[in-house]
Amino acid sequence: MPFLLNSELKDFVEQQIAEERARSTNASSPADEPPSMTLFGSIGYSCHLRGDGSVWACEETDPRTAPWTYAWRPAGHRQALGAIKVAARRHPILIALLPQMPDPIPLCLTCHGSGHLTKGEHVFEGVWCQDCYGLGWLAPEAV
Numbered sequence: 678m679p680f681l682l683n684s685e686l687k688d689f690v691e692q693q694i695a696e697e698r699a700r701s702t703n704a705s706s707p708a709d710e711p712p713s714m715t716l717f718g719s720i721g722y723s724c725h726l727r728g729d730g731s732v733w734a735c736e737e738t739d740p741r742t743a744p745w746t747y748a749w750r751p752a753g754h755r756q757a758l759g760a761i762k763v764a765a766r767r768h769p770i771l772i773a774l775l776p777q778m779p780d781p782i783p784l785c786l787t788c789h790g791s792g793h794l795t796k797g798e799h800v801f802e803g804v805w806c807q808d809c810y811g812l813g814w815l816a817p818e819a820v
């Protein structure tokens with residue numbers, strides 16, 4: 678389910694898309710790649726917000742059998758929220774898309790509310806919890 682972008686957010690996303698396109702030197706980008714702003718990117722995986730409010734993941738399909746082959750798919754809801762949370766550090770305007778924390782807060786038991794991958798007492802900074810996607814609490818799957 679796409680995020681509802683108000684006119685200010687829509688303008689912001691369109692401006693980001695235009696700026697990314699202007700500075701893109703990635704010749705391998707397919708011409709039919711849908712316009713989107715990058716929320717974050719990692720090795721073999723990136724998340725993007727389109728002007729219609731939908732969040733898409735672009736992933737390397739299988740690096741063993743088809744290296745450098747990427748495919749687009751709609752991001753899951755929590756995955757989209759996690760990507761927006763990361764991008765909001767650079768673009769605070771995106772905070773408006775994050776849901777209000779419910780009361781009582783359904784703290785994520787996997788990461789104990791940290792949002793990071795944890796193993797026992799050890800916290801892996803920069804690696805998201807796989808259950809809450811970095812929020813630290815469980816957002817409902819459906820908006």
Ligand SMILES: [Zn+2]
Nearest residue numbers: 785788806809
């Ligand atoms: Zn968690």
